[in-house]
Amino acid sequence: MTQPRTTGGRRRTATRRGRLNLTMVLAVVLPLLSVAALLLVRPAEPAATTRPPERTTLTTATLVCPAGLPGAPELALTTVSDDVDGSVRVGLGKDAKDADLVSGRVTTTRAPDAVAVTGEDDSAPGLVAGRGGGDEPAVTACLPPAAGQWFTGVGAGASHRSVLELTNPDGGTAVADVTVLGRNGVVEAPRLRGVSVPGGSSVRLDLATLVPRTDELALEVVTARGRLGVALLDRFDRPGRAPLTQDWLPAQPAPATSNLLLGLAPGTGQRTLAIANPGDDEVRAEVKVVDSESVFAPDGAEEIRVPPRGVARVRVSSIVNAAVGQDALGLQVTSSGPVSAALRSVVGNDLSFATAGSSFDAEATVLVPKQPAEGRGAARRRVVLAGATTAGTVTVVALDANGDRLRRRTAEVVPDRGTVVKVPPTARLISVLPERTSVTGAVLTSSANGASMLPLTVPVRNGLVPDVRPGLP
Template identity: 45%
Template sequence: MTDSRSRPGRRAAPSGPARRAGPLDVLAIVIPLLTVGAISLVSPVVDDTTTRPPAEVSLTRTTLVCPAALPGAGTVSVASATGGSGEVTTRLPAEDTLALDGTARVATGRPVVLQADGELAAGLVAGRYGEGTATSCDLPSPEQWFTGVGASAEHASVLELTNPDRGPAVADVAVLGPDGPVDVPAMRGVTVPGGRTVRFDLAAVVPDRSDLSLRVVVSRGRLGAHVVDLVDELGRGARSRDWLPPQAAPATTSYVVGLGGKPGDRVLAVANPGDDEVRVALRVVTQESEFTPSRLEELTVPPGATTSVDLTGVLQGNAARGAIGLRLDSSLPVTASLRTLASGDLSHAVAGAPLDDRAALTLPRGPARLVLAGADRAGVVTYTLRDQRGREVARERVAVGPGVSPRIKLDPDGTQLDLVVQRTTVVAAVEVGPPGLAVVPLTPLVLQGLVADVRPSLR
């Protein structure tokens, strides 16, 4: 008899009862299946917040900063471009209120901060005026350019930074010289305490006989920036000062308008903030045309540098008779200003901001001219003048177009100018005087603020 346990290829069957699935085994299978099913029922979140532009809202508060006075310019004029009335808060050195109905005036030689709330916030404008000097009071800006400043005994400039708020503000000031950027440690990380003003005399901080340019960038808080420019012909020569207006940003096509009616010494300064060399073509602008005189050569500006050229001979020649400004076409964005010394009086014309909607300005009583240029297509500019009580004294529609650059004499009783641009884009400035000459560029009127679109999202 053969033993079955010894047969090859056969195994003994396992002994004991068969194992059944327990509760834990069932849960290990069911729970993952339920989780997968629940996830499949959840709709994905569409997060498009980065594509939504900021919303426009009515301004509820506006702050303007006015610089310290020059001799004869101890009064600040304030008005509402929308015709509003109410109270404006004035600060520095002490807080006070100003009743605004028409054009109001504040007599002070110190820097002034103006603040309007509610309906009066939209369209608040202000400026300082004196004998041959003028400047607008501006909104604090995160970046501004001042082209063609001086840092020598014959041509000197002072940069003034005013903090309108209670907390400290910080700014960095870059200096562009004739050969490129200039390292000035004293103007890096400048801290301005709340409610205070800091000044830099460039002749002491960065002495240089060549024209320079400044780029003021505010990294913390808010600052109002202004520059006073001085020309001093040593000995018995002329000595005159005026404010140098800022430029908001470099551009490839610029119009520098406001030459006045008198011949004088004229110097054009061009700043190149880029890393490559720039070529700049110049054209003379008259009321009827734009053209390039035979003696007006193309400029070359090195990277990060400021280049100046004397245009006295070109703009006094017969070919440029009736010139009201210059047009600059550059291979890369630049900033520009034209410094004029005529009959011992200093004035500045700078590259203006393009206007396609509204602009406004306060004016002193007396002679003034509105200069328009740079229209990219046929359109209409309507200007309105109001007197000190807010009453309309003049209104006119002016046709503009390519090559058409009107220079309009304004009513001497007007203390407030309102400009509306339709179907085109123009550059505008106001020549104030005599006595003397001051040129104030018009900038877009801020009537609304922007609020970022912020909303929760699932990530």
């Protein structure tokens, strides 16, 4: 009687175990199947809400040129486009006049005041213009209006003073806001906020009158309304018998963590490095020398601390003079945060600047002023290149004022090394075309009278049409 009960109990236990195992299997398998099904169902990717602008043929181009120096009213212009034989308008408002524009040929016109150079249709793409300083070894390029830019190493004192020039090429009123940074931070300058420039006119702002100070300054110029061409003329008047010397200070488009200052004036003189920090935190920067062999930290160079929203001024005469004696090409300023930088050199009786240029991978072209080819004032011209992103080549073409080729040379460029290409002193139009890389460059012109540096820039050849579509309700 005992065995049948025992057998029956075992059967019931086996049945319960079988049911329990099936339940456990379903509890594990069903979630796994659900996950697999969800993975197989891929939701459709959302359509792109933004698209980049499309390139189109440029039908109108405007370059803005600052006022010429005394005794140098000439303005030079040309185009890098092919088969152009037309004209452009030079001037502001009703005072504008026609000037010839021919491919590869430099045209000179008299325009002592600040002007706009406007090209239409075939005369628009590839428009290039610039000024020289006459007896002063100074040079500047005429550039399109920009929404914002930086000027570093600006003066507002008795011996070092700067004049900011705002030019409005259009008919309506334009407005600029100028932020001034000094040694200890933002400088109160209410007269530089909301500066109105009537249509077809130019306004000159003497900083020594508006914000008199002896420390080094930096300016951020933002166009709040309309379009403005902005230029800065820097003047250095040392005590004693040294004559007044002046040159244009090129603008920097935006602060960066790596700045290449190319084009060091030859000789021995006073060198001052200015670094501006637009951020809210302290920035640490270091200076290296760029030559044709390497980029290296010079002896005696210490880390530079730039206060928040402030400007640091560093005397680097001993470092730069020694580097120039060993054929250095420029300085590289690297920092823990974005900064703007400029090197001011006063050699002999001449003022010149080395400023941070823009990297380019398309053909860059500049107009340089006429220089004597022989005699005491004979000039030496060099194209200085550095900052190559990869190993590649650059082709340098130098033309005279009539469009005749004076020199064409291809040189290799590699990262962490500079390159120099000599061009004839009679060259007026200099083009640099990089291949398989991008570079930063400048044209350095030097003579017994002094030196000038002109950053290489890419002429505007195409327009951009924004993608505009109806928005969602």
